[in-house]
Amino acid sequence: MDEIDPRRLVQIHPERISHVSSTDYPGHWPGEDHTWDLAAFRNNLRLDIQRLTPSTLDFDLVGVDASIANALRRILIAEVETIAVEKVFIWQNTSVMQDEVLAARLGLVPLRIHPGRLESWVPDATATDANTISFQLQVSCTRRPNVSRDETDPSVLYENSAVYSSSMLWQPVGQQAALPDWLADPPAVAAPDIVLVKLRPGQEVHAELHCVKACGREHAKWSPVATATYRLMPHIRIVKPIPERLHATFMQAFSPGVIGRRRTEGKKAGEGEWEVYVKDPRKDTVSRNVFLHPELKDCVKLGRVRDHFLFTLESAGQMPPQALLPEAIAVLRRKIRVVSEALEELMHPTALEEEEEAGGKADAAEEGAMDVDA
């Protein structure tokens, strides 16, 4: 634990936090060279997968600045595109739920469709088979015959007393029916047991749903993650040995599993036979409870490692979690490339003018912008 460079630590005191910003840039430490170097960065960079389940991915990202980790988190939440229900054409709705409330619920149902299958929706576009997927929802509720008189459970008394998301069925449109991989893995809802609306005999819901591809910035229904979060790796350093009578108190002051107890090396029975040590700081929730005990608060130094991020991604069902991270990185590269290309055009507008044909009113506007100095 003690091999972490103290400059990498955010220090946690009983009432405040210090050393929050990173200091490894040129000019901060006199006489040291902190110019960013790709080779050094590559040696320090670590990405370790801790846990992968069908819905969740936990991984560690070590060696990047907080701005990169935050950018990845923001992009995972808001800028990775997925497909969700956008337009609901209601032919019949005699249920007790209003049309618009039902439509809002339908929009939030996660659809297990690979986003690469559609083109992104642009404002005021016409719906074509390249940018829209169509589902149909048609359920009506009827009374079941021959049910005992004292039965009260609606699922026994009535047929289709609740409309589940499994009733949303894909309707191939245009060229979509001819694609073999679409037919092999047809568009479907991610979870079949989501209750959409409850019905009683005589009530019916019949709607056509159009789904488009967009990103979370447009509406949260398009966000691919239940959420994406990160926390910094906690760091605990025992600076003074803890007396044996306080071992139990010390261990309980941290989350379970953080502090362990073992026999001291090189000491036999008697005073100092057992010692406490930091077993697994990752499990700590940094409650700072240890500072409540006056005799323990000078024995530890708490902190967090500034460039060690413990990410947790939980997918909402559209894509498996291991597919989310490469998408986020691709979106991030695209964003930087857009800025980079715009800068290129700004710096060398004449090169582009020669390559493009006449009709360069865009270039003329750029030249104008270059002349506008304060």
Added chain:
Amino acid sequence: MNALPRFELFTLGDGEKMIEVVEDTKIPNAATIRVLKQDHTLANMIRGYMLKNPKVLFAGYKVPHPLEPAFILKIQTDGSATPVEVLQETCNTLIALITKVKGKLGEQFTQKELEVGLEEPFGAPG
């Protein structure tokens, strides 16, 4: 009431240019760069990695108003490069960095798992 339609947060309008550079007359080797339709996601990254460039004396960003989708980046260099050149270098640095992260990610997963995530839907309509 004052909010823009959501797609305008990230789509450039007609005739809008993404980047505008205004040279600073009072401070040597300084410029103010206004980037449209981007937010803290990009701005904080650019500012953070620009600070690691030894030619940069000052780098900072702000989002003037949360309802307007734009940010302003102020850069001052020591004269060995212009602010726009330094910004270009920083963009290249960031792309190299992200590519390294992506490489590390690839090493962690088996090829089969990655393919499941990144499969191209060949034969997509249109």
